[in-house]
Amino acid sequence: MNGKVVIVTGGTYGIGRGITLKLAERGWQVVAFGLDSRQMGSAAERGSEGTREELSARGLTADILEADVSDPADVKRVVDSTIERHGRIDGLVNNAAIHPSGTILDTTEEVWDRVLAVNLKGMFLTAQAVVPHMIAQGGGAIVNIASKASYGQPNLLAYSASKGGVLGMTFALAYDHLHEHVRVNAVVPSQVVTGMNEGQQQRLDRSARETVQDRNALPGDIANAIAFLLSDEAEMITGAVLNVNGFVNQGGPVRARA
Secondary structure, eight states: OOOOEEEEETTTSHHHHHHHHHHHHTTOEEEEEEOSSOOTTOOOOSHHHHHHHHHHHTTOOOEEEEOOTTOHHHHHHHHHHHHHHHSOOOEEEEOOOOOOOBOTTTOOHHHHHHHHIIIIIHHHHHHHHHHHHHHHHTOEEEEEEOOGGGGOOTTBHHHHHHHHHHHHHHHHHHHHTGGGTEEEEEEEEOSOSSGGGTTOHHHHHHHHTTSTTSSOOOHHHHHHHHHHHHSGGGTTOOSOEEEESTTTTSSSOOOOOO
C-alpha cells in the first residue's frame, strides 16, 4: 500500500471503473462515487454493484458511494466521509460526465444546464471541496478528464462546451495553486469503449483503424496515464494535457493503411 487517498468521480462505470481498479491495484485507498441510475447520453447504470464485484474478484478494496457530482451537499458528504475515514486526500480524479448529442438547434436549455452541471460544475465543486485539504497537508494532485470534444466536435454542442471548459479550469487551477504544491493536469481520451458509445460499433471500428495500435482505447489505458500523473514520478508535471488516444485527435487525416 502506498498509503495515499484518492477520490474518483464517476468512478463506478466505464473509464471511471477502470481508474478505480487500477489505482486500488497500485495501492491507493480509493473513494469512488457515481450514480447508479442511467444518465443522458450513456448506457451506464448500476455501476456500484459491478464495481464492487470486480474489486472483490481481484482481491482489492475501495470505498464505493452513490452521490451526484453536481449536488454540493453530495460532494461535501463524500469529501467529509473521506477525511473522517482516511484523514487526508492526496488525489482527485474528475471523471464524471454525461454525453448527450445535439446541435444548437436541438439542444434544449434543460439538457445544456444538466451537461454543464455535471461535466463542469461538478469539477468545480469537487476541486473546491478538496483543494483546501491538499493545501493544508502540503500538496496533492488533480487529474481532470477532458475530451477530443474539448476542441469542438459535430453534434456535441453542450458536451464540447463543457469539455472545453475543463481545459480552461485545469490551467487556471494549476496557476492558482502552484506554490501550494497542488498539481493539476488533464487527460484527453478518445473513442474509449464505454457506456457513452455503446451502439456505435461502426464508428468505433473506423476509429480503431486510425490508431497506433489498431484498436480503440480501453479504460485501463486511460487509468494507466492517470496513475502516472497522480504519482510522485510526475511531481514536475502540472498544467499539462496528456492525449491517450492512439493519435486519433492529433490532426489528420490519417493516411490509409498499406
